[in-house]
Amino acid sequence: MSTLEPIAPALLAWFYQNARSLPFRQDPTPYHIWVSEIMLQQTRVAAALEYYERWMKELPTIQDLAECSEEKLHKLWEGLGYYSRVRNLQKAARIVCEQYGGELPADYKKLLELPGIGEYTAGAIGSIAFHLPVPAVDGNVLRVFSRLYNNSGDIMSPKVKKEFTEWVMEHQPPETPGDYNEALMELGALICLPNGEPLCEQCPLAHLCRARAAGKQMELPVKKAAKARRIQTVTVALIRSEAGFLVQQRPKKGLLAGLWQPILFEECLTQPQVQQRLNELGVQVEWDEPLAQAKHVFSHIEWHMFGWHATAKAVPLPKGYTWATPDQLTSEYTLPNAFKAYKIFLQQ
Ligand code: SF4
CATH class of the missing domain: 1.10.340.30 (Hypothetical protein; domain 2)
Structure with missing residues (x-):
């Protein structure tokens, strides 16, 4: 040319x-x-x-x-x-x-x-x-x-x-x-x-x-469509007590490595199923209203998120988790944008 x-x-x-x-x-x-x-x-x-x-x-x-x-x-x-x-x-x-x-x-x-x-x-x-x-x-x-x-x-x-x-x-x-x-x-x-x-x-x-x-x-320009993203269904549980929310740090490698999150299961769970998983962690809760569904788009994956909200009765801290107050979740622990829909609860 x-x-x-x-x-x-x-x-x-x-x-x-x-x-x-x-x-x-x-x-x-x-x-x-x-x-x-x-x-x-x-x-x-x-x-x-x-x-x-x-x-x-x-x-x-x-x-x-x-x-x-x-x-x-x-x-x-x-x-x-x-x-x-x-x-x-x-x-x-x-x-x-x-x-x-x-x-x-x-x-x-x-x-x-x-x-x-x-x-x-x-x-x-x-x-x-x-x-x-x-x-x-x-x-x-x-x-x-x-x-x-x-x-x-x-x-x-x-x-x-x-x-x-x-x-x-x-x-x-x-x-x-x-x-x-x-x-x-x-x-x-x-x-x-x-x-x-x-x-x-x-x-x-x-x-x-x-x-x-x-x-x-x-x-112009001509730009071929990127490959379709994989859809991953995710269940998020916001468990609150007087000590704050139950959160855990993600693994040091992989998606959102080292960042913090509320309790999360990479599958779609009903409330009784979430209850059962929490029982396994030794956490007893009273359920609040379910949370609105949310979506987060990464470069190759889309999370379709279902959220549950509950108040914990007095519980020992499950291994690998910590309680974090809304203040700490605002100024100390980094919550990725994937949890944007839930920050309104977690940081208040
Ligand atoms: S370079 Fe872009 S903005 Fe400029 S004339 Fe061409 S198409 Fe229009």
């Missing part, structure tokens, strides 16, 4: 006029860019900002991150989901402290070797913080290029992504790789929108855009 006329001059002129003022842009250190990029995966900018500010107040350096306790780390991430991201941040921070004196390396390949840093994140840190001439191609950039080139390749395909990345690099000005990468992402976030009509009338690249010329912008 023939290449486009240069896009960088019009794109950068637009970016310098219209870029959102974001805290990590005001002080784009490698650490700031790294943390913000990891937070922004799967999270909207507006939602991530509050987390970012709190994080930098609590953990201003890579060394602080390396030394942070697991509970505090989970608490700083509570609500963002995909907790493997924050665990990888800490693993990488420890390696950076051991191998690079506490500073991220200004080297794309070395960045890629760190846990949780893939091509996109290495490209963002490398180009924005270190001014390296490397690509940073996320979903926004793929969408912009599929439209600019009017290309109907499936953007989930590695081959298509590689081809688009080559085009991205053909247009990258060597003197401002970071600004250019950010400008592309910003154009995708603000103008060449993912849902609904792109704002072509306001687009600095409209005069070059082949999808616009062909009236195809709404048909």
Whole structure:
């Protein structure tokens, strides 16, 4: 496919006029860019900002991150989901402290070797913080290029992504790789929108855009549907006593590793069946109203949740469980978002 006329001059002129003022842009250190990029995966900018500010107040350096306790780390991430991201941040921070004196390396390949840093994140840190001439191609950039080139390749395909990345690099000005990468992402976030009509009338690249010329912008990008998620039925029991709620920590490996949860069975149980399981734990209860059904979507699994609510009579603490007050469940124990529907009970 023939290449486009240069896009960088019009794109950068637009970016310098219209870029959102974001805290990590005001002080784009490698650490700031790294943390913000990891937070922004799967999270909207507006939602991530509050987390970012709190994080930098609590953990201003890579060394602080390396030394942070697991509970505090989970608490700083509570609500963002995909907790493997924050665990990888800490693993990488420890390696950076051991191998690079506490500073991220200004080297794309070395960045890629760190846990949780893939091509996109290495490209963002490398180009924005270190001014390296490397690509940073996320979903926004793929969408912009599929439209600019009017290309109907499936953007989930590695081959298509590689081809688009080559085009991205053909247009990258060597003197401002970071600004250019950010400008592309910003154009995708603000103008060449993912849902609904792109704002072509306001687009600095409209005069070059082949999808616009062909009236195809709404048909692009082509993205093959992901595999269907597995449905898992889950029964949650909120057991309350004067000492708080009965909670347990999830295993150190696997889904929601190390986070806290109310009593949970990975199957659909009736109230008598839950009663029987509780009897086995030595817990006697009086039942309250059943809770509303809820759903939580992970990347590969969907939990369909049935909830029961009960008050415990005086009981010994079952092995592996602990009582946690609503205050502790707010400030100390990290409850993943999967239990969002029940937090109204657990944190009051
Ligand atoms: S003209 Fe429209 S479709 Fe083309 S890049 Fe700009 S916003 Fe996207």
